[in-house]
Amino acid sequence: MLEPGAGDLDLEAxxxxxxxxxFARIGRVASDDVLAELRSRADQMMLGRLSYEGLFFQRDTESNNYDDLEYGKGWQGPTLNYRKIEKLEKDPVYWAFLNNPVFARVAHAVIGNEVSIYRAFLMNKSSHGGSNLPWHQDGGRFWGLDVPPELQIWTALDDAPEEAGCVEFLPGTHEKGLATPLGGVVPPEHVAARGEADLVHVPARAGDVLIIHNHVWHRSGLNRTGRPRRAFSVCYMNAATKCVRKKRAPRSFVRVFVKPSDRDRDRDVDRDVDAK
Ligand SMILES: O=C(O)CCC(=O)C(=O)O
Known part of the structure; x- marks a missing residue:
């Protein structure tokens, strides 16, 4: 699953x-074989040939304009022009990849021993161009968490040069936390006040991995290559993080990097509790 040498990457730096x-590059982690499998599975899901209960889809616009995106419509029939698929942890190959030992080392170093995921999603800019994702932060009131997560691990499934809409960053913007309590898109007046002179484009090759702080201002432009530009992004957090939403039943979050022996132990404890 991993590129030879991925175990030797200098993760501390x-x-x-x-x-x-x-944000930082950690290098090439995914092997060609796993990339091909992840791309193929994403396409099969978009085309409705592979499906799991509870997958979340968002179709992209025909106008390439982020403001025209529609919400809450789910899967709208077979097309490769979906912008997002969430809940990819339901797929065994995505699940195995997001549990890989390189990501485990990063997550344990940043978060601690017990880790869960908030989300695991595909960000697709299809051959039609996708849409322009504005400066944003990944957190805020809509996330409904008691402690804001700080680690996302992003893997390029295709080459993502500048003309494909690579990810762009404003360095250091994570330090002041959320620009607004709501989070999400950073209001243009905040961007104007800070300035964009030090904007960094981070082009990537398929298999390259970036680590991204949830609060760093980041964005990505249109894909002008005529080829899909897909990426897999996972938000990891401390397993003690709780969902605080009130309108619906609180979410629970799946633990990751759990050794099979620990799962057996957890199951034994559950059985023990059930028996009492
Ligand atoms: O892939 C992209 O264009 C952006 C991804 C992103 O915003 C994220 O992973 O948080």
Missing amino acids: AIREYRARG
């Missing part, structure tokens, strides 16, 4: 950079 700037 990357984590230092992520802490200072809000």
Whole structure:
């Protein structure tokens, strides 16, 4: 599943950079075989040939304009022009990849021993161009969590050069926390006040991995290559993080990096509790 040598990447240096700037490259982690499998599974899901209960889809616009996106419509029939698929942890190959030992080392170093995921999703900019994702932060009131998560691990499934809409960052913007309590898109007046002179484009090759602080201002433009530009992004957090939403039943979050022997132990404890 992993690129030969992925186990030797200098993760400590990357984590230092992520802490200072809000993002860092960790290098090439995914092998060609797993990339091909992840791409194929994403396409099969979009086309409705592979499906899991509870997958979340968002179709992209025909106008390539982020403001025209529609919400809450789910899967709208077979097309490769979906922008997002969430809940990819339901797929065994995505699940195995997001549990890989390189990501485990990063997550344990940043978060601690007990880790869960908030979300695991595909960000797709289809061959039609996708849409322009504005400066945003990944957190805020809509996330409904008692403690804001700080670690996302992003993997390029295709090459993502600048013309494909690579991810762009404003370094250091994670340090001041959320621009607004709501989170999400950073209001243009905040961007104007800070300035964009030090904007960093981070082009990537398929298999490259970035670590991204949830609060760093990041965005991505249109895909002008005529080929899909897909990426897999996972938000990891401390397993003690609780959902505080009130309108619906609180979410529970799946634990990751759990050794099979620990799962057996947890099951034994459950059985023990059930028996009492
Ligand atoms: O892939 C992209 O264009 C952006 C992804 C992103 O915003 C994220 O992973 O948080």
